[in-house]
Each structure stands twice: as structure tokens, then as C-alpha cells.
Amino acid sequence: MTNRKTAHDVDSSLKIHEAKCEERWKTIFSETAEMNDLNATIKMAAFGGFGFMATLLVAILTGVLGG
Numbered sequence: 001m002t003n004r005k006t007a008h009d010v011d012s013s014l015k016i017h018e019a020k021c022e023e024r025w026k027t028i029f030s031e032t033a034e035m036n037d038l039n040a041t042i043k044m045a046a047f048g049g050f051g052f053m054a055t056l057l058v059a060i061l062t063g064v065l066g067g
Helices: 007-066
Strands: none
Touching: none
16 A cells, blocks of 8 residues: 555645745845845946046046146
């Protein structure tokens, strides 16, 4: 005689599985949101740095050519 799972056993296992998956997705979503914030900060810093360097270059060229 084989041990066959009943519908109740499968339902219980599925509920446990769904609860674990929900927790995993919450963790993944949280980490993904943190990475998006970090990426936005890095992009802002890079554009700010390039903008600053471009401003310095214009100031130097204007001073050299204008003076």
C-alpha cells in the first residue's frame, strides 16, 4: 500500500510554500528598491561631476581666449 497525499495535505503544503515565496519576494523587492536608489545616486553624482568639469573647462577656455 502506498502513502498517497490527500487534498488536505497538498493544500497545507501549498499554503506553506506560498507563505515562504511571499517572504522571499518581499526581500527581493526591498533589495531591488535599494539598488535603484543607489543607481540614481551614482547617476546624479556622475552628471554633477561632468557638469562641474565642463564648467571649469569653459571658464578656463574663456579666460585664456578672452584675456
